[in-house]
Amino acid sequence: MKPIIKAANVGKKYYIGAREAARPTWRDALKNSVRNNAPLLLGRYGPHHPSIWALKNVSFEIFPGEVVGIIGTNGAGKSTLLRILARVTRPTTGGADLYGRGGSLLGVSTGFHPDLTGRENIYLNGAILGMKRNEISRKFDEIVAFAEIEDFLDTQTKRYSSGMYLRLGFAIAAHLEPDILLLDEVLTTADVSFQKKCLDRIKSVSHDGTAVVFVSHNLKSVTQLCQRAFHFHRGEIHEEGKPDAVIANYLRKFSA
Amino acid sequence: MSTSVNDATSIVSDLSAPPFGIERPAKLLPADPVTRIRPARFWETIDLRELWAHREVLYFLIWRDLKVRYKQTMIGAAWVVVQPILMTLVFAVFLGRFIRVPSDGIPYPVFAYAAMLLWTFTSSAILSSSYSLVTNSQIITRIYFSRLALPTAAVGVRLVDFMIASVFLFVFMIYYRVQVGWTIVMLPLFVAEIAVLALAVGVLTAALYVRYRDVGTLLPILLQVWMFVSPTVYSASIVPARLRLIYSLNPLVGIMGGFRSALFNLSFDWTGIIISVVVTLVLLAVSLQVFHTLDSSFADEV
Numbered sequence: 001m002k003p004i005i006k007a008a009n010v011g012k013k014y015y016i017g018a019r020e021a022a023r024p025t026w027r028d029a030l031k032n033s034v035r036n037n038a039p040l041l042l043g044r045y046g047p048h049h050p051s052i053w054a055l056k057n058v059s060f061e062i063f064p065g066e067v068v069g070i071i072g073t074n075g076a077g078k079s080t081l082l083r084i085l086a087r088v089t090r091p092t093t094g095g096a097d098l099y100g101r102g103g104s105l106l107g108v109s110t111g112f113h114p115d116l117t118g119r120e121n122i123y124l125n126g127a128i129l130g131m132k133r134n135e136i137s138r139k140f141d142e143i144v145a146f147a148e149i150e151d152f153l154d155t156q157t158k159r160y161s162s163g164m165y166l167r168l169g170f171a172i173a174a175h176l177e178p179d180i181l182l183l184d185e186v187l188t189t190a191d192v193s194f195q196k197k198c199l200d201r202i203k204s205v206s207h208d209g210t211a212v213v214f215v216s217h218n219l220k221s222v223t224q225l226c227q228r229a230f231h232f233h234r235g236e237i238h239e240e241g242k243p244d245a246v247i248a249n250y251l252r253k254f255s256a
Numbered sequence: 257m258s259t260s261v262n263d264a265t266s267i268v269s270d271l272s273a274p275p276f277g278i279e280r281p282a283k284l285l286p287a288d289p290v291t292r293i294r295p296a297r298f299w300e301t302i303d304l305r306e307l308w309a310h311r312e313v314l315y316f317l318i319w320r321d322l323k324v325r326y327k328q329t330m331i332g333a334a335w336v337v338v339q340p341i342l343m344t345l346v347f348a349v350f351l352g353r354f355i356r357v358p359s360d361g362i363p364y365p366v367f368a369y370a371a372m373l374l375w376t377f378t379s380s381a382i383l384s385s386s387y388s389l390v391t392n393s394q395i396i397t398r399i400y401f402s403r404l405a406l407p408t409a410a411v412g413v414r415l416v417d418f419m420i421a422s423v424f425l426f427v428f429m430i431y432y433r434v435q436v437g438w439t440i441v442m443l444p445l446f447v448a449e450i451a452v453l454a455l456a457v458g459v460l461t462a463a464l465y466v467r468y469r470d471v472g473t474l475l476p477i478l479l480q481v482w483m484f485v486s487p488t489v490y491s492a493s494i495v496p497a498r499l500r501l502i503y504s505l506n507p508l509v510g511i512m513g514g515f516r517s518a519l520f521n522l523s524f525d526w527t528g529i530i531i532s533v534v535v536t537l538v539l540l541a542v543s544l545q546v547f548h549t550l551d552s553s554f555a556d557e558v
Contacts, residue, residue, distance in 0.1 A: 002285050004285060006289075014556065026468055026470050064285065083397075083555070084293060085293070086399070086400055087291065087293060087400035088396070088397060088398065088399065088400050088555045089552075089555040089556055090293070090294070090295055090296045090552045090553075091293065091294070091295050092295055093295060094295075095292065095293050095294040095295065096292075096293040097289035097291070097292055097293070098289055098290055098291040098292075098293070099285040099286055099289055099290060100285065100286075100290055101290060102291065104398075104399065104400075106398045106399070107398045113320055113324060115324045115327055115328065116320065116323065116324065120320075120323065123316065124316045124317075124319075124320055127312045127313050127315075127316040128313055128316070128395060128399055128401055129399065130401070132312060133312060179290075
């Protein structure tokens, strides 16, 4: 079977260190350009700048209809990988080929404007997520029903509770019908009933052939949902396999 | 008919056993990747088709900003005329009445208001597009779309303001009985050119502002200087002939001169206009390239 995501040797280096170096001023740029002989305005960081590899040599294949869970401690590179797959940031080395349209929900309130109403935000957010206007109109009722915000459609979203924010954000992303769905830690603030609804939705889109990559600290939902799990550790895939086994080994590290 | 069946079977037979034997729907994948994710190179070619593909986003971003503004403010649209009218009033009294600055035979208030409209548009469009990436950092760090849409939308919003404020220009012209001639058909061309110029500068400063916050401090100062080296409150004809060519390197000279000529039925300074078009287009090309080069690091730096 042909993979829908094919990633090879993906690496991402972040520059760290002094604050002024992370966001250089012109004076620093001038100083560094003299020192490193780098171009002034478009100057890259010098080779001796302190850095960290958030991802190293990550290679994998993901198939249509597969739900893959990514687990690991904070700073293991899970979110960085999703950001790269969502094209928000570019890898430093390697690359990935996507054989389908990607949809992502990295953080919940993406693109919501607090002064606009729920209705207006659905259109705005749908557009930013890549939906055409008539496509949004067609899905509108479905999104509203899923998010359970019928009574608050014409209320500004700044008056929404965090739960309503989350429901609306997930509802829009979940109705995009992407070929690849990337979800980063989106269910953490959802209540039990909405979590169940989201998990059901993820299952049903994967039955339709969508590949889902799911980053979560909720190990139970990873077991329930995923056919495969990746355990990330310090930017590398530490272990890959059936969720039960991967999670058991992951937890064993902490009990030891 | 039979070939399509063959095609379908060839795809199905291509399937090797997936890991862990999950039953998956046979989804027809394209032969070539839809998206190739690769490291950023120093020099990348610009894909303007991408901005076109994201035009819906552009429309919604403009719509969002206009809508929010009119929700938050009491008199909404009226605010966009306050700045040019106040400035025109001050210049009309001090420069027009007291100093008697020559205005090509046009009543000074109309003469100044025409340029104030253009200037208010230019400076506000450049400022808001400069800040657009940083203001929308929440979106940039969470979702991919053509980032060029952000500064472009900021210019679009100001263009709408410009159109609204233009109504008063025609009110002034009727009041002062300014004669309009065939040259008025040239007007949209200069509006288009100034929009491209504002976009060119705004795109460049937006990209630089993500990395160098100095831009936020420097830009208002430079804009103020730019206003006075442009024929906003005086006519370009006061510049000595031997300096005119150098003076015309400021693209606003050709644009503001052309805009007034079109409006007040005066003769066009074609040399100045051609120079301004060339400078504007070169600036746009450079800006787009810089923006595109820095684009790959926006999400990491904003």
